[in-house]
Amino acid sequence: MNEVRVRIAPSPTGEDLHIGNVYTALLNYIFAKKNKGKFIVRIEDTDRTRLVPGAEQRILQSLKWFGLDSDEDPDKGGPYAPYRQSQRLDLYRQYAEKLVETGHAYYSFCTPDRLDEMRKKQQEKKEPTIYDGLCKKIPKNEALARSKKEKYVIRLNVPDVGTTEFTDLVRGKISFENRLLDDQVLLKSDGYPTYHLGVVVDDYLMKISHVIRAEEWISSTPKHVLIYQYLGWPLPVFAHGPILRNPDRSKLSKRKNPVWASWYRKQGYLPEAILNFLALMGWSMPDGREIFSLTEMAENFRLEEVKPAGPTFNLEKLDWLNGEYMRKMSKAALQTKIVEFIGDKYSSDLVGKTIPLVQERIKKLSDYLPLAGFFFNSPKDYEIDLSKNRSLLSNIHQKLSAVSDWKADSIGKSMQDLAQELKIPNSKFFMILRVAVTGKKISPPLNESMEILGKDETLSRLSQISK
């Protein structure tokens, strides 16, 4: 059996790696791992008008952040380099011209205006909106001559009879009537290929065995199949996974959902948790486990088991899963992650001390500072008005001053005693103290927090208020 080679082909036309691409990348990656194959990244930068500077680098970095390491890509190269389509222009032109020679493609000189008008009329007549083939009638040598001085594109010459079908690994047989297929533009007037030409040429030359991509490509697949046939190339295996959806069920979009990898990073999600979460979309472990590693995923993955239906992307479950990952981490690992996340303005040692108190209370790295920020800075404002509690607080101050063994236990003991002595219910007593020390109504366990804060700092925070 031939080597399994799969690829993802992101376009640098957005801010960063799209979460939908992460999903597709994951499917490709674990499929490659499962089959001891190669995972390739190819940058499809053929749309010069939508190109976003720096996007390519960000995409590649994000892929690394996720741990989806590629075997071949634009940076590290590989046996079929270059892996950037803008550097392979000659290849596409060569094959486009070959298709023209064999009569499977033709030059077209139609203007965008004419095309618009044509489609409008077709719509009115309830006909399919495909190219009417006007330029197909131009004799070949005349077309060739015109192509020397006029702007032109090269279009695929789709027959108007017959059907084109292919077998999709997740959906079974899919077939299209040729007469409804558009004479797709293959080579644009700027000399760049369209996706359709580029993808087929590169997938063939790079020996891609399985084309795993999202559902949105199903309708263009028959055109790709035709190109393979006309060029005399064997078909790869096609598999179209589901497309991730917004809560309103439409295709996941930046207008309705956070989609960029960088957003997830800044929110403090862990890449492992995100991948785990994504894996749960349209697929499940044979034994029903919901928490598993990339490796475990790869061991059990079968492309045929991916569900074709489009799942709604729901952050609530990601939050839970991320929390699970954070709780399972070692204290040291979590410390490192948090320090990395909040920056070196904060003492790593202090962060380390707080970990036992926060680990099961945060779901994302970004939850850390709101919960534990008071360890680093004394509160600037207080969530309840403490002005009525000055005498209580100075009582507390006095009592705590007397605590010689500054440990959570003894602090707690003395506070319990005081509360009892003053006949104040624990809940009320500790709430006042909590706000006095942390500024907030919600905090990690108080006695332990005060221990970490230290006696001096705690007392100074108390006297700050009783002033």
Add this chain to the structure above:
RNA sequence: GCCCCCAUCGUCUAGCGGCCUAGGACGAUACCUUCUCAAGGUAUAGAUCGUCGGUUCGAAUCCGACUGGGGGUACCA
């Protein structure tokens, strides 16, 4: 408009003809624990398997139609 894909609790899913009076997870609710919040534990609600028709002794599971949703329809990917 035209073409294609899809359809089990609010959400993610298990289920591949009898084990299903449909199981799990998230979320929700209640209780336990408790100095707050979490975490943990226990329990509850939540899907006549989109609808209708067929096949079968038997259907969530197979077939068809309809309905609904989605995608494509660009010199974007």
